[in-house]
Amino acid sequence: MADDPTRRPGSRRRGAALEEAILRAAAEELTESGYAGLTMDRVARRAGTNKNAIYRRWPDRLALGAAAYRRLTTAVRPPDTGVLREDALELLRMANRHWSSPLGGILRELIAAAGGASEMLSQFPEQSADTVAATWLTVLGRAVARGEASPEALHPRVATVAIVLLRNEFVVRGVPTAPDEVLVEIVDEVYLPLVRRRGPAPAGAVTRSS
Structure with a gap:
């Protein structure tokens, strides 16, 4: 010692x-x-x-x-490749690398000891819902400015769909890492279609703030 x-x-x-x-x-x-x-x-x-x-x-x-x-832990700096798809993939890959790293192993142990992810993750600034949403909103905001995504997509629940789906792989499936093809599928089949096609809410629809 x-x-x-x-x-x-x-x-x-x-x-x-x-x-x-x-x-x-x-x-x-x-x-x-x-x-x-x-x-x-x-x-x-x-x-x-x-x-x-x-x-x-x-x-x-x-x-x-x-x-x-x-x-x-250290703060995550949002990637800025100039292309939304690459930024989103890099964010997921960063999360994937962290989850499968020795430090990620410690996080998984803490989550198990706490009895759930939501309670434990809220204690870590870099893992908190607000910080994660801010990171993804930064990346998505740049994409909106470039014309790659709809302005209506700038909503925390929309912006963080990809990382929520990846965390589902970790927590629900109990895997220490997700194959890269899963990350590509999340981005190409779910995230990009959602943020590109999202439009204004229909007249009379009820919206909720996060």
Whole structure:
């Protein structure tokens, strides 16, 4: 186990310094052993503290695991290839790579421990519904400006159809990765026809905001 290079011998950390040491230790444990191997005892030993210091900040192992996972993730930058189809495929491929990566494996363990995807994903800024919708709306907005998609398609539920279908492959089918032909099918058979042909709602139709 790596020692904390910022800690002076005999010093006692408090506040933000101690929290940082605990999170760093938890992230290292997650990376090495996954969520299944994450224990309060091991994190406390690695951080050079005691379990009470951890429990004062995180009520249980799942909360600590989620916080450590957030530390390991980075924000997704929307692709900008100049073509909607390629942008959409790249976003799906990025999600596919993440889900099948070691970090994605940790996310799957956390989701299983939480008892469902929606509750757990809402805790991660880069995985939250608002962030995902903003990413897809950015890509779709560029396509609308280029004349590739209908302006009426700029709705969060429409913009995120492709990633929702891919997540369905992950969660419902229980697969760690989806074949690339599935991603192509989602984009070509569902997403592009939807955003290109979507028009104004019929007169008298009831619409709901997301």
